[in-house]
Each structure stands twice: as C-alpha cells, then as structure tokens.
C-alpha cells in the first residue's frame with residue numbers, strides 16, 4: 001500500500017489521554033511525531049483522548065499542554081487554538097462518533113451486545129480451559145429485533161461491537177516493524193462503543209485520525225496489536241488509512257514500560273530538578289533514532305536530521321547518565337546570561353547582585369543541575385562545608401603555611417597571581433602542594449573551577465576568614 005503522505009502533506013499527531021503527567025516515554029513519542037512533521041513541510045496535531053472520564057481531569061489537560069510547550073513542541077491544530085478539523089477533545093466529538101456508529105450499524109458491520117461482564121468472563125474461562133485464546137464468541141450477532149427489544153426492556157444497556165469478517169486476513173504495514181498479517185478469525189468482534197455510550201479507543205482514535213486527515217501515526221508499540229482492528233473499522237467506513245509506525249516503548253530501571261498509571265518520572269519532575277528542554281530533546285531524539293551528528297543539536301537541526309528510516313526496533317531504557325550527558329551539552333550551548341536566566345529561580349538570592357555573570361562564567365563547566373550551582377554559590381558567598389579529603393589536605397599543610405598564606409594574601413591585595421607567587425617563595429611549596437591546600441581551605445573541596453576565577457568571587461574578606469579557620473585545623 002503506497003502511503004498517502006508525502007514530504008509536502010505529511011500530517012502527524014500526538015494523541016495522549018489527560019490522565020496523568022507526561023513521562024519521558026510519552027514525550028519521546030510526541031517528539032518523534034513532531035520531528036516527522038517538522039522535518040518536512042508537515043503539520044502536527046494535538047488531540048486529547050479524554051474518553052476515560054474517571055481518570056481525565058482539567059488539571060492534567062492543562063499540564064499536558066504546558067509540558068509539551070515547555071519541551072519546545074508546537075502544534076498547528078489542537079484544543080487550545082483550533083484548526084480546520086476540530087474539536088480536538090474526544091468528549092466534544094460524541095455526535096460525530098454517533099454518526100459513524102449509525103453508519104456501521106446500518107451497513108450490518110456493528111451490532112449491540114447485551115452480554116454482561118460475568119457472562120463474558122465465563123466465556124473466556126471456558127475458552128482458556130480448552131487451550132484457546134479468549135475472544136468474543138459473537139453470540140449477540142444474531143439476536144433478532146424481538147430479542148433485542150426484550151433485553152432493552154429489561155434495562156440492559158448494550159455495548160456496540162464491530163463485526164469482524166469470519167475469514168481472511170488483515171495486512172498491517174508498519175514503518176518500523178514491516179508488514180504483519182493477522183487472521184481475522186483470531187480477532188473476535190470487538191467493542192467500539194461502551195455501554196455508557198462512550199467510544200472505545202479503537203474506534204474514536206482511528207476515526208479521528210481519518211477525519212483530521214492524519215496520514216502518519218507514530219505511537220508507542222503498546223498500540224501495535226490495536227492496529228488490525230483500527231484498519232478494519234476504517235475500511236468498513238471507507239475512511240483513509242494512515243501509515244503507522246510503532247515506536248519501541250521506553251522502559252524504566254525495572255524493565256517495565258514507563259506509564260502514567262504507575263507514576264513514571266514525569267517531565268515536570270525533570271523540569272523541577274532543572275533539566276533543560278534542549279537536553280531532554282537531544283536525549284530522547286537519539287533514543288531509538290540514529291543521528292549521524294553526535295553533538296548537541298538545536299530544534300531545527302534535530303528536525304533536519306530526523307528520518308523515519310532511522311527508527312530502531314530496540315527497546316530504549318531510561319538512562320539517567322545519558323540524560324546528564326545531554327544536560328551538560330545543552331548547558332554548554334548557552335551563553336553566561338542565558339545560564340543565569342535558567343538558574344535564577346534556584347539562585348535568586350544566593351549570588352550578590354552584579355556578580356551573577358562572573359559567577360556563571362566561573363562555575364559553568366562544573367555544573368549539570370541547579371543543585372550544583374547552588375552548592376558553588378554557597379562555597380563562594382556563604383560558608384563552604386569541607387569534605388573529608390579537603391580536611392585531610394588542610395591538616396597536612398606544613399607548619400607556618402597558613403599564616404604565610406594570610407600575610408601574603410593581605411600583601412597582594414587579593415591579586416591571585418601575586419599572592420600565589422609570593423606564597424610559593426615564602427613557604428617553599430609549589431605545584432599541587434601549594435594549590436591543593438589553598439583550594440581545600442577556600443572552597444572546602446579538592447576539585448572545582450580555577451581558583452584564580454573563584455578568588456574574586458569569594459573576596460579577600462571571606463578568604464582571610466577561611467585561611468584563619470584552616471590555620472586552626474592544623
């Protein structure tokens with residue numbers, strides 16, 4: 001089957017349910033669909049699948065839009081600004097579904113099923129007992145008008161089932177997995193409208209894609225087994241069938257797919273820890289997609305380098321170290337002022353006014369997250385906590401070293417080069433033996449940014465206090 005999209009008319013979508021905060025798995029699926037559209041002259045649609053009324057909330061809906069925007073994704077059609085194919089919330093599309101349910105019923109492709117949950121469970125148990133895969137037997141297929149009226153009169157509220165042809169196969173082409181064939185006899189008639197009148201996922205999702213003219217569906221592999229049913233529905237309604245690509249799921253440390261339901265780490269959590277959207281984009285774009293470029297890419301370059309042929313089938317594991325790597329890369333792509341803007345919510349009153357940019361310039365190579373910057377702000381402008389290694393280094397300095405350090409700093413008027421040069425002469429210490437104790441006393445650590453750039457931030461007053469404290473340690 002030739003795809004009905006081209007680089008000129010590609011239309012992809014992200015269709016989440018507003019039932020929780022977006023996690024990295026959702027975000028990657030959204031990102032790939034967005035990249036597919038942006039790598040061409042395509043169009044990207046956001047549709048909210050809010051038919052699970054118990055779990056869908058306005059709060060999650062709001063958060064979902066906010067998080068996608070934060071991640072840097074934009075959409076051409078969606079619930080917040082419309083488009084030519086709305087509404088974009090499924091609960092607002094009930095009358096459209098009603099029309100298509102009626103068409104299927106009229107054509108004899110769907111029928112009401114009055115079986116209770118208990119009856120269905122019993123049926124499945126018998127099938128399992130006989131070693132057969134459980135599926136609906138089709139027993140309500142042949143109810144006549146009288147039998148239906150009787151059940152309605154008894155107050156039974158039916159589901160609507162799609163009637164799957166008894167013979168034949170359905171072919172599911174997939175951009176990632178290749179072509180798959182499903183025997184229709186194995187599918188069983190499936191529910192397309194629940195007994196409360198709401199549309200089942202299979203139905204609303206497929207009909208909406210067709211009506212919204214979505215021609216490329218990139219979604220998680222969890223939907224792979226739904227696809228044959230969705231193709232059947234579309235064929236029965238004579239609606240266009242999109243190209244499908246099922247992306248391997250993103251797994252957590254426990255090997256299970258990340259899921260809203262099970263509280264996977266959310267985009268919001270990462271945002272609150274200070275991860276940059278550009279870091280998350282670079283991390284996720286490479287998770288299951290090969291880029292020739294190995295370095296940091298901005299949004300345009302990510303889109304330009306994206307190709308459906310480069311999606312891999314291997315499941316991705318969430319790797320916090322890789323995310324930190326891209327956080328480092330994303331940070332280094334920013335200038336000092338932009339880094340300060342990013343840090344402001346965490347460091348607002350921790351860095352003296354006027355020293356913000358100098359502070360960023362000094363410590364930017366030594367941080368990944370705002371927590372690291374906060375630690376350096378404390379080491380520069382408050383009281384540094386010394387670690388065990390630093391205490392040992394301080395204590396190991398030779399006799400008279402600390403008083404010489406204090407005197408020479410005073411004489412040098414805070415000039416770092418002059419200070420260390422004269423201290424070297426006076427103490428006889430050089431190289432590591434000179435700089436390590438100074439670093440340990442001034443910052444409380446034996447590693448970190450250049451002392452020469454830290455000293456002006458620490459200032460002569462605080463430096464003297466710290467040298468004095470070091471003297472008392474020995």
Ligand SMILES: Nc1ncnc2c1ncn2[C@@H]1O[C@H](COP(=O)(O)OP(=O)(O)OP(=O)(O)O)[C@@H](O)[C@H]1O
Nearest residue numbers: 016017025026029219220249250257258259260261
């Ligand atoms: N772990 C995952 N990795 C990659 N994509 C995922 C993952 N989980 C869900 N998706 C995809 O995200 C999109 C939105 O799915 P949905 O809103 O149902 O999220 P969910 O996390 O599966 O939620 P729930 O836990 O409520 O089922 C779908 O395309 C789905 O396939």
Ligand SMILES: [Zn+2]
Nearest residue numbers: 113114115140
């Ligand atoms: Zn039935």
